[in-house]
Amino acid sequence: MRFLLESRKLILLAAGIYVVLKLLFNLGIVSEYIQQITIYVFIVVLAATGLNVIYGYTGQFSLGHAAFYGIGAYTSAYLVKTLGLDSVFALPATLLAGGIMAGLVACVIGIPILRLRDDFLGIATLGFGILVRVFFDNSDRISETLGGSRGFTGIAKLTSLETTFVVTVFLLIVTRNIISSRYGLFWRCIKDDETASASIGIDTTRMKLMAFSYGCFLAGVAGALYAHLYTFLHPSNFDFLKSIDFLIIVILGGMGNIAGTIWAGLIWVGFIEGLRIVLPSNILDLRWVFIPLLLIGLMMWRPYGLMSRKKGHG
């Protein structure tokens, strides 16, 4: 069990955080709303870590990450509802199914589009994201259960602090281990110079596909957790703006930096939800003015992300 031994510091840290959160929840210090947001932070971090693998580590620019998050959410919700698997014990299986579905779809569309680079790949993934959104909007034509543009209702609430915590911590450790293995090294080589990578024997097509599928797998699992937290899915939860959310978190936390993504996920969700509490309701929509301004400022002063040691232009 080297896996557990080598990660014992992280696991202890995670356990500590869990105990603190559990106490806060149980002592009734934080409202139900805040509890839900806290769980949501872990879900967002997990999905954003997936994008970090794809973009931050491997350099594959994706503007369609929310689509895979949505595929995971709909897959798991559909399985639970149609098969009547509404017990916490079946949850690992349906989470996995959500993740695998997202990973498989990523693999299938990745084969043609991952040969594109930078902005072209961005446009292709953007297009795919829109396609998936349209699919969700019309999903009631395939199955009434999926709900189409009215939304997918009546999903069993299975996500708790415990499940989210265990799944997220486990997958973050798995991700960290892959990143520090030869696969992570090859991904970073590809990001740096694809031609040179091929010249030393890296099968760049396969490695890019692997990073993309794995990153989307993480998004799929996160989406499945989300479905069973909020018990209601709407196509608009998985549109372009959601993809941008994940992208912002990755850039905010620093490309190729998992710890940064965790902090950035916390700050980002906290900031948006915090403004909802702080701002009076008549100027609540001004959030969407503050946030872009913040991003512009960030790009000017810390283009490598808040958590990066690098400053300025390089």
Next chain:
Amino acid sequence: MTAMLEVERLEKRFGGVRAVDGLSFHVDKGEALGIIGPNGAGKTTVFNLITRFYTPDSGRIRFMGRTITHFPPYRLARLGIARTFQNLRLFKDLTVLENITSAHLTGHSYSPLSGIFRTRKHLRIEREARENAMMLVDFLGLGGKEQTPAGSLPYGEQRRLEMARALAIRPKLLLIDEPGAGMNPREIKDLLTTLREVKERFDLTIVMIEHQMGLVMNVSDRILVMDFGEKIMEGTPSEVRKDRRVIEAYLGEEPV
């Protein structure tokens, strides 16, 4: 002598330009072949065709008796063809050590699961990769720079790192594109020593493109002269030095 690399009637056109025009040559095992020619003669294109960064329009390339014309670049690397680049292509954000271990690890595989669960095999292969990289770091005089990002090394050391990275895949054939570019005479002298040692120690066959006559004449057993995508002549360094066509096409009027 068995031919390690055989190139037959290789052709590549870019628009109307015949960059490589029916070129044939071979390199024997253990030999060092120098390719010279004026700028734009098609030398680097030949390298890019051999390593399949360009697709040849026609012709055939054989490596150790095997036709490799249509192998993708990564497979050629795994078969034992390594190259360095004219304009340096290091992994700039990776450390010196990571640049070398990545190359070693392409030939030493373990599964993703093995990586996730840190199995014994994973640990052993990672350790071997590090040891091998440390050996190459020492051999190429990069000691003490292991954790430096490749992009912040001085130029000469970047050149040596690129060589170390190429050697880390344990190549049989090494294609070197202008190793002496931008070097002063002292550095050229060091490079010459290094190249000789590298060839000896790693039992290599070398093809080298080079403009520095002192370097290419000293390292090569045989020299191929190109102009306008064609072979003008082929011979030993002393034959090439005396040849009138070569002097006209490349060396100018002054003999070297």
